[in-house]
Amino acid sequence: MSGASPRQAFAALLRRDLLLAVRNRNEILQPLLFLLVVVSLFPLGLGPGPTLLGRIAPGVIWIAALLASMLSLDNLFRSDYEDGVLEQLIVSGQPLTVLVLAKMLAHWLTAGVPIIVLCPLLAVWLNLPAFALPTLVKSLLLGTPILTLVGAIGAALTVGLRQGGQLLALLVFPLLVPVLIFATGAVTLVVDGVQDTAHLGLLAALLMLAMTLAPFGCAAALKISVS
Amino acid sequence: MNPVMKFIHKTGSPAFFYRFSGLLVPWLWAAFILLAGWGLYQGLWVVPADYLQGDSFRIIYIHVPSAWMSLLIYFVMAVLGIIGLVWHIRVAEILSICSAPIGAAFTAVALITGSLWGRPTWGTYWVWDARLTSELVLLFLYLGVMGLYAAIDEPRKAHRSAALLAAVGLVNLPIIHYSVDWWNTLHQGSTVSLLGGSKMHPSMLIPLLVMAVAAKFFYGANLLTRARNHLLAQDFRKRWARDALLKGERQP
Numbered sequence: 001m002s003g004a005s006p007r008q009a010f011a012a013l014l015r016r017d018l019l020l021a022v023r024n025r026n027e028i029l030q031p032l033l034f035l036l037v038v039v040s041l042f043p044l045g046l047g048p049g050p051t052l053l054g055r056i057a058p059g060v061i062w063i064a065a066l067l068a069s070m071l072s073l074d075n076l077f078r079s080d081y082e083d084g085v086l087e088q089l090i091v092s093g094q095p096l097t098v099l100v101l102a103k104m105l106a107h108w109l110t111a112g113v114p115i116i117v118l119c120p121l122l123a124v125w126l127n128l129p130a131f132a133l134p135t136l137v138k139s140l141l142l143g144t145p146i147l148t149l150v151g152a153i154g155a156a157l158t159v160g161l162r163q164g165g166q167l168l169a170l171l172v173f174p175l176l177v178p179v180l181i182f183a184t185g186a187v188t189l190v191v192d193g194v195q196d197t198a199h200l201g202l203l204a205a206l207l208m209l210a211m212t213l214a215p216f217g218c219a220a221a222l223k224i225s226v227s
Numbered sequence: 228m229n230p231v232m233k234f235i236h237k238t239g240s241p242a243f244f245y246r247f248s249g250l251l252v253p254w255l256w257a258a259f260i261l262l263a264g265w266g267l268y269q270g271l272w273v274v275p276a277d278y279l280q281g282d283s284f285r286i287i288y289i290h291v292p293s294a295w296m297s298l299l300i301y302f303v304m305a306v307l308g309i310i311g312l313v314w315h316i317r318v319a320e321i322l323s324i325c326s327a328p329i330g331a332a333f334t335a336v337a338l339i340t341g342s343l344w345g346r347p348t349w350g351t352y353w354v355w356d357a358r359l360t361s362e363l364v365l366l367f368l369y370l371g372v373m374g375l376y377a378a379i380d381e382p383r384k385a386h387r388s389a390a391l392l393a394a395v396g397l398v399n400l401p402i403i404h405y406s407v408d409w410w411n412t413l414h415q416g417s418t419v420s421l422l423g424g425s426k427m428h429p430s431m432l433i434p435l436l437v438m439a440v441a442a443k444f445f446y447g448a449n450l451l452t453r454a455r456n457h458l459l460a461q462d463f464r465k466r467w468a469r470d471a472l473l474k475g476e477r478q479p
Contacts, residue, residue, distance in 0.1 A: 153395055157388050161378050170374055171392060174367040175399050178406035185410070206402070217395055220312075224387045 009094040010102045017106035027075060028110050035068040035115060039122050050127040057126035058136065058187035062180055064122075065115050065140065066147065070169050072111040073151040076103060077159045077222070086159075087226055096219040100156075104148050104215070112144035128191070135190040135200070139183040142203040146179050149214035156221035178206060239316040241458050242467035248451040255448035262441035269434035286344045288435060292442040293337040297365060298400075300330030300446060304372070305397035308390025318454070320386035321461075323393065324376055325453040329446055331369035338362055357408045364403050368396045382461060 004012070021028055042060050043053060080086040089099050119140055123133050154172040158164035186199035238244055270288035277284040304326035311320035341359065342352045353359070372389050379385035427435075462468040 157375060157392060158378070163378065167374055167378055170367070171371040174364045174371060174403070175395065177364055178399075178402045181406045181410050202406075209402075213398065217391065221388070221391055224384060224391060227384065 004094070006095055006098045009092070010098050013089075013099055013102040014106050017103055018109065021106065021110040027072070028114065031068040031071040031111060032114050032118065034071055035064050035118065036122075038064040038067060039125060043125070053127045054129060054191070057123060057128040058132075058139075058184040058191070060126060061119060061122050061128075061136065062139075062143075062184050065144065066173070066176065066180065068115065069111055069144065069147045069151060070165075070172065072107065073148070073155045073172075074158075074165045074168055076107055076152055076155045078155075078164070081159045081226070086222065090223060090226055096222065097215040100152065100218045100222065101215045104152050104218070107152070108145050108148045112140075112148055115144060116140045128187075132187055132190045135196045136187050138196075138200055139186050139203060142200060142207050143179050143183045146203075146207050146210045147176065149210040149218075150175050150179075153214060153217045153221055156218050156225055159222070159225045179203070182206070235310075235314070235316065239318045241318060241462055241465075242471075244318045245455055245458060245467070245471055248455055252448055252451050252455070255444050255451065259441050259444035259448055262437055262444060266434045266437035266441055270438065274431050274434060280348055283344055283347045286340050288438050290337055290340040290344060291435060292439040293333045293340065294362065295439055296442045296446060297330055297334040297337055297362065299443075300326050300333060301365065301368070301393070301400065302397065304330060305390075305393040308393045312387060312390050312394070317386075318458070320390060321454050321457050322450060324372075324386055324389050325450055325457055326446075327369055327373045327376070327389070327393075329449050329453070331366060331373065333442075333446075334362060334366045334369060338366065357410060360410075361404050361407045364407070365400070368400070372396070 039060060042056070046052060046056070077086060080089070090096060092099075116137060119136055120133060123130075123136060128136065151168070151172050154168045154175075155164075157171065158168050161167060182199045182203045186196040186203065189199065190196045238247065266288065271285055274285070276282050304323050307319045307323035307326065310316060311323055338359070341362075345354070346352050372393050375392055376385045376389040379388055459468050459472065463472070
């Protein structure tokens, strides 16, 4: 056992994961391209009427973000599982919750933040009123980390399985219903001219809850999957 | 060792559990058939028709007990799963996973009977109402647990993964319930309450409560029957299972 403190282990793992992500740019880009394609399908399928698109914009953007993050979550532990790194992390003697949190943070930085950066473009495509954009950004800032935190538990449970990707969506989407409701609710309220603080506050509460509990669930799931 | 843990470990041994539950199962089935027979007879023939909804209200004798069971079984499944995870008790793990299909069936029955009742009463088979939606999400949670269990080949790992997922769902269930509640509500409020007095005539209420108890016996009987088969299928190479299968069941 090395003498590294949990903090050093956290930083080292975070740096490694970010470095891997930068070197494998495809893995970051594919979910984002998927996001753009999915969102662009909606005007094509529903017709380009600006009022209709403005109404459904929050829901469409959020659902597309949900689908895109499932794509990238499927890969969160897979390559580490296949080359044996995951086992080494578990037996390293460092608290697994801390290591898992580092992987989650790296995933959010490479999969969640780009969605937030792209969302102004999506909002323009879907004719979302400009004054609702700050709320959309806030809802994504609070909500996408929850997608990563809760989704990571599902990814950890399905890591060794062949059809893991489809199963991951079935396991995780029902758990994310509250996030979808509060996030789109906040944006829709602002579009209708009402305050958004209640919904965003609840979203923040969900984020706190997920941040405190999900690392433990994820660590336990990894131990079951790797054993 | 304290008596509670001793009891848990004793009933947790597969051979003991198999014999013990074998004694219990016929009684549970008998209690279910008697109670459900009386409750259905009362509910479908004796109780007068509702003055507003006519005969269609009689569906509550199936619908309401199923809806209650759908939540109760999820809770039992998750708690048994946690017990199995923490103390490594295999029988608890098996009882937990065997609860999933029963709970999913009750959830599906609640949804189907609800939509059949909704057509004459609300004028539509389906609305995105809060209770309907949270029941649907509950069904997805059950299916997720069953799907995860089915996807993993190694039995022990499958049990533990499914139990963990059920526990995560248990934390999430109240949040889902209240978020959906806030989102949209059309379903009527509760008519039956334990403390505040029910808004239902006793002649209608008593068959409903009897049906609710019958549903619990059905769950118990079905669960133990499933768990016994599951144990035999997993342990058929072990000695106790051979003894039980070859000699017939010896009473303890």
